[in-house]
Amino acid sequence: xxxxxxxxxxxxxxxxxxxxxxxxxxxxxxxxxxxxxxxxxxxxxxxxxxxxxxxxxxxxxxxxxxxxxxxxxxxxxxxxxxxxxxxxxxxxxxxxxxxxxxxxxxxxxxxxxxxxxxxxxxxxxxxxxxxxxxxxxxxxxxxxxxxxxxxxxxxxxxxxxxxxxxxxxxx
Numbered sequence: 001x002x003x004x005x006x007x008x009x010x011x012x013x014x015x016x017x018x019x020x021x022x023x024x025x026x027x028x029x030x031x032x033x034x035x036x037x038x039x040x041x042x043x044x045x046x047x048x049x050x051x052x053x054x055x056x057x058x059x060x061x062x063x064x065x066x067x068x069x070x071x072x073x074x075x076x077x078x079x080x081x082x083x084x085x086x087x088x089x090x091x092x093x094x095x096x097x098x099x100x101x102x103x104x105x106x107x108x109x110x111x112x113x114x115x116x117x118x119x120x121x122x123x124x125x126x127x128x129x130x131x132x133x134x135x136x137x138x139x140x141x142x143x144x145x146x147x148x149x150x151x152x153x154x155x156x157x158x159x160x161x162x163x164x165x166x167x168x169x170x171x
Contacts, residue, residue, distance in 0.1 A: 026070050026157045033164040034076030040167060041087065044076035047163075048086035048110065052103050052139065053129070054093025057153040058120040062090070065156045072160060083109040088163070089116045091143075094126040095136045107143050115146040115166055119159065124148045 037045035049062055065072050066079060073079075080086050083106045095103060107116070118139040121127040129135050139145055149162040 026072070026160055027075075029157065029160045029164055030070070030072040030075040030077060033072075033160055033167060036164060036167040037076055037087075044078045045088065045163065045167070046078050046080045046086045047088045047090050048080055048083045048106065049090045049092070050099075050103060050106055052091050052093045052099045052123070053096030053135065054120065054122055055128075058092035058122075061153045061156055061159060062092070062119075065159055070156055077160070077163070083107075084111065086110050087114065088166070089114060089143075090119055091116065091123050091139050092119045093122045094129045094132075095139055095142050096134050097136055098134075100136050100142060103142060116143050117147045117149060117162065117166065118145045119149045119162075120154060121150060121152045124150060127152060 033045065037043070049059075051059060062079075064070060065077070083089070087110075089107060089110055091103070107114075116139070118124050122129055123139045125138050126132075126135055136142060140148075147162055147166045149159060151158055154162070
């Protein structure tokens with residue numbers, strides 16, 4: 001396999017894609033978010049992501065925020081496993097009946113001050129799932145939402161910009 005790749009690179013048949021043009025912009029916004037979080041909280045911003053019933057499109061973009069291309073953790077943006085360690089509850093998807101109770105318990109476990117972000121069109125207005133009998137409704141019907149991030153799904157840059165806007169307007 002290694003010799004195949006080396007041969008392909010020598011012959012010019014395989015290329016390594018450069019970082020996307022948005023990578024520099026995302027780095028700049030992520031750096032500003034990290035600095036703002038340290039000013040307001042005295043530490044990194046801790047986020048607990050909850051999928052309340054989405055199609056996983058938003059989750060793919062959230063994972064992209066953490067992948068080696070963007071790697072926003074180096075700027076102080078941390079995704080945490082426990083809601084007890086979180087500052088922000090980042091919710092994707094419309095709230096399903098199966099996730100309603102778990103979402104409420106997660107929200108109650110997040111210490112004050114806490115912020116809730118509805119990420120994507122589905123969390124905001126149920127998106128393509130509107131009218132389904134499996135859906136309780138949009139996130140704002142269940143929890144107090146501090147910020148709505150539109151998009152289906154929102155790009156990594158838009159996610160980080162939204163979190164920066166949240167830190168600028170809250171606390």
